[in-house]
Amino acid sequence: MSILDRVDRPNWQRIRTVADKLTTPLHPDDYLKLVNPLWSARELRGRLEDVVQETDDASTLVIRPGWGWSFDHEAGQYIGIGVEVDGRIQWRSYSLTSTPRRRGRRITVTVRAMPEGLLSGHLAQGMKPGAIVRLAAPAGEFVLPSPPPPKILFLVGGSGVTPMMSMLKTMDRRGTMTDVQVVYSSPTRERMIFREAITALAEKHDSLRVQLRFTDDEGMFSLDELDTVCPDWRERETWACGPGPMLDAAEEHFGNHDVTDHLHLERFTLELGDNTGEGGTVSFQNSGKSAEVDGSTTILEAGEEAGIGMPYGCRMGICHTCTLTLVSGSVTDVRNGDQFNQPNEQIQTCVTVANGDCTLNI
Amino acid sequence: MAISDVKEYLHLSPEDVEAIGAEFDAIRKRIEESRNADDAAYIKRMIKIQRGLAFAGRVTLFASHKKPAWAAGAAMLGIAKILENMEIGHNVMHGQWDWMNDPEIHSSNWEWDTAQPAEQWKHSHNYVHHQFTNVLGHDNDIGYGILRMAREQRWNVFNLGQPVYNALLAAMFQWGVALHDLDVERIRKGQKDPKEMKRQLKQIWRKGRNQFVKDYVVYPALSGPNWKTTITANLAANSMRNFWSYVIIFCGHFPDGAMHFTEEELEDETRAEWYLRQVLGAANFEGGELLHIMSGNLGYQIEHHLFPDLPSNRYGEMSVEVKEICERYGIPYTIGPLHKQYGQALRTIMKLSLPNGMTAPDGTPPPDELPKQRNKRKTDAERPGRRSELGAWSRSRTA
Numbered sequence: 001m002s003i004l005d006r007v008d009r010p011n012w013q014r015i016r017t018v019a020d021k022l023t024t025p026l027h028p029d030d031y032l033k034l035v036n037p038l039w040s041a042r043e044l045r046g047r048l049e050d051v052v053q054e055t056d057d058a059s060t061l062v063i064r065p066g067w068g069w070s071f072d073h074e075a076g077q078y079i080g081i082g083v084e085v086d087g088r089i090q091w092r093s094y095s096l097t098s099t100p101r102r103r104g105r106r107i108t109v110t111v112r113a114m115p116e117g118l119l120s121g122h123l124a125q126g127m128k129p130g131a132i133v134r135l136a137a138p139a140g141e142f143v144l145p146s147p148p149p150p151k152i153l154f155l156v157g158g159s160g161v162t163p164m165m166s167m168l169k170t171m172d173r174r175g176t177m178t179d180v181q182v183v184y185s186s187p188t189r190e191r192m193i194f195r196e197a198i199t200a201l202a203e204k205h206d207s208l209r210v211q212l213r214f215t216d217d218e219g220m221f222s223l224d225e226l227d228t229v230c231p232d233w234r235e236r237e238t239w240a241c242g243p244g245p246m247l248d249a250a251e252e253h254f255g256n257h258d259v260t261d262h263l264h265l266e267r268f269t270l271e272l273g274d275n276t277g278e279g280g281t282v283s284f285q286n287s288g289k290s291a292e293v294d295g296s297t298t299i300l301e302a303g304e305e306a307g308i309g310m311p312y313g314c315r316m317g318i319c320h321t322c323t324l325t326l327v328s329g330s331v332t333d334v335r336n337g338d339q340f341n342q343p344n345e346q347i348q349t350c351v352t353v354a355n356g357d358c359t360l361n362i
Numbered sequence: 363m364a365i366s367d368v369k370e371y372l373h374l375s376p377e378d379v380e381a382i383g384a385e386f387d388a389i390r391k392r393i394e395e396s397r398n399a400d401d402a403a404y405i406k407r408m409i410k411i412q413r414g415l416a417f418a419g420r421v422t423l424f425a426s427h428k429k430p431a432w433a434a435g436a437a438m439l440g441i442a443k444i445l446e447n448m449e450i451g452h453n454v455m456h457g458q459w460d461w462m463n464d465p466e467i468h469s470s471n472w473e474w475d476t477a478q479p480a481e482q483w484k485h486s487h488n489y490v491h492h493q494f495t496n497v498l499g500h501d502n503d504i505g506y507g508i509l510r511m512a513r514e515q516r517w518n519v520f521n522l523g524q525p526v527y528n529a530l531l532a533a534m535f536q537w538g539v540a541l542h543d544l545d546v547e548r549i550r551k552g553q554k555d556p557k558e559m560k561r562q563l564k565q566i567w568r569k570g571r572n573q574f575v576k577d578y579v580v581y582p583a584l585s586g587p588n589w590k591t592t593i594t595a596n597l598a599a600n601s602m603r604n605f606w607s608y609v610i611i612f613c614g615h616f617p618d619g620a621m622h623f624t625e626e627e628l629e630d631e632t633r634a635e636w637y638l639r640q641v642l643g644a645a646n647f648e649g650g651e652l653l654h655i656m657s658g659n660l661g662y663q664i665e666h667h668l669f670p671d672l673p674s675n676r677y678g679e680m681s682v683e684v685k686e687i688c689e690r691y692g693i694p695y696t697i698g699p700l701h702k703q704y705g706q707a708l709r710t711i712m713k714l715s716l717p718n719g720m721t722a723p724d725g726t727p728p729p730d731e732l733p734k735q736r737n738k739r740k741t742d743a744e745r746p747g748r749r750s751e752l753g754a755w756s757r758s759r760t761a
Contacts, residue, residue, distance in 0.1 A: 024576050025473035026473070026475075030413070034413060034414070086399050087400070088397075088461060088462055089462060091463075125454050128572055145666075147415075149736070217756050285484075285485075285489070286455075286469060286489065287670075288492075288493045308460070309457050311461020311463055311465060321465075331541070
């Protein structure tokens with residue numbers, strides 16, 4: 001019910017408390033959402049208002065969020081979008097491409113249909129205005145501080161442009177465009193998302209310089225080229241977003257030059273660390289079912305193996321849809337080795353593994 | 363006669379038992395893989411109908427001083443409560459719809475429209491009852507700690523009052539269910555941890571109070587001058603739900619064909635044997651689609667016990683295969699019309715209020731090859747205690 005708490009206007013809270021007496025054990029929203037799906041703050045929802053084709057395979061979804069949404073995200077953050085596929089809600093995370101502001105009451109994300117990506121294809125090309133989607137609140141540390149640093153470098157590959165777009169638009173709208181260098185690679189001119197929008201921004205702001213690279217013709221951008229394109233790159237706060245190999249290269253390059261502190265990365269894939277648990281028996285309290293697992297099987301996988309309808313979202317530890325209560329036992333977060341062993345602790349099942357026997361409240 | 367080994371009772375070889383288990387597993391797999399948007403639409407439609415009826419019933423009862431409005435409002439509200447408890451709440455809490463990955467229709471946070479807190483229900487029902495189905499001394503649903511429903515249960519002079527307790531239970535079923543996880547028998551034997559009991563009672567008190575205040579204070583108050591008739595209508599709706607769910611639930615395991623088991627059966631019980639115990643321990647009833655929906659598809663009690671977490675709207679289709687498997691292996695499959703099943707349950711309640719010597723057993727006579735029963739009943743000290751694992755309600759935050 002944490003989302004309900006976010007509706008913080010005091011009068012609303014009072015009305016809600018009174019209305020709860022009428023609808024207990026349900027909430028008023030459980031009835032209201034049947035009238036209008038957006039009239040519920042129990043689960044965040046949004047209505048798709050428009051689909052704007054950006055390139056052949058990428059579209060911007062304009063979404064009007066329902067009750068409980070606060071429009072105060074930070075430029076660079078992502079949101080979760082859940083859509084029903086064959087009766088099951090599937091979640092993916094996308095960077096917001098809109099700027100944080102209340103006015104307009106719309107948010108946008110831009111989605112590229114990935115080959116073999118069932119959901120991205122559906123989102124980018126199969127959605128019609130009017131459709132209702134589930135939303136997860138903005139999250140992520142890959143954000144532009146306010147005020148922005150005086151010198152910025154954006155290293156962008158492909159659809160990694162989306163968080164940068166939000167940052168650029170935010171600086172533009174707030175009139176805080178500092179000295180910004182963009183290096184943006186895409187296979188071809190046609191496949192480059194927001195090419196026109198970014199070029200237009202560069203024309204408007206003298207302090208924004210843009211280096212576009214069409215890699216099919218011009219070859220991949222090598223980070224050694226930074227010395228010519230942007231000689232002062234070591235002094236700049238750098239945000240990099242794009243395919244994994246590009247980010248690996250950036251990490252290495254900045255490490256070699258001892259300026260890792262300046263580099264901010266966004267990865268949309270789960271990095272499994274070397275952290276494993278001891279394994280054990282994972283028990284599921286409500287059904288009495290259990291699964292024997294090794295130290296690298298996540299609690300989520302254990303539950304699915306035992307035939308439990310585990311809640312899940314991104315399966316990479318960012319959306320918290322899969323969070324359950326650990327009644328007893330101990331688990332390890334595979335990303336960083338953090339241990340959770342307090343009774344009744346909330347754990348993210350998709351990124352935790354068992355440390356001996358443990359019991360979950362599902 | 364309670365069964366201490368399903369294999370022997372059914373004259374099945376261990377290979378047969380494993381083969382049957384594999385066939386049931388195959389049904390589960392097929393249903394799991396074929397769950398789709400139509401199933402999701404089914405439960406959402408049920409929820410929509412149920413909430414619509416509840417809303418319409420409440421609004422109609424604002425005019426409850428008019429007889430037709432009283433009757434229509436009470437009926438709509440009663441049906442809404444029945445749908446919520448039987449087809450929606452019970453089944454959602456079993457995790458039948460967890461596969462949709464929708465937190466709003468998920469076993470981990472569903473709260474149902476009855477006095478019992480969901481957490482306690484999930485412990486006493488999903489775990490204790492479904493895991494230890496019809497095992498004497500383990501399954502508290504054999505008579506709910508107040509009725510003597512098996513001849514193996516020791517007779518006590520207290521049992522003479524069974525017809526009265528039964529009538530009270532039917533009328534106030536939701537309150538009986540609310541107290542179920544407290545485990546009356548344990549309390550009677552002084553085995554209940556007083557601290558846990560206090561916590562449980564507190565949780566029941568909170569939930570029960572909200573339910574009571576809603577039906578007997580808030581809505582009557584909103585009806586203004588019609589408060590009295592709204593109270594009686596709400597009472598009628600609750601009674602209707604209580605009586606109906608009582609009847610349906612008593613038809614699940616108390617008709618003559620449903621067997622009981624001794625705890626020897628639990629020793630080294632395989633998953634396949636567990637399946638067989640579920641088939642032998644449950645009873646179905648016949649009926650049309652509407653009857654099945656109104657009873658939460660518990661007319662397919664056998665299928666529900668085999669696959670408690672598969673969507674209820676698919677039990678009908680599963681029952682065809684389950685019945686065929688049972689016929690093939692000569693496994694009794696208990697089914698009959700609702701009135702007959704309930705009649706048998708009622709007869710057992712009446713008969714077992716008296717000591718065994720004064721009544722004759724009903725149902726299937728025990729097969730001649732049954733292993734000889736022990737002569738002497740185990741004392742309480744010799745028997746393993748009832749499962750005492752606690753539900754999630756014992757979390758520190760509810761303290």
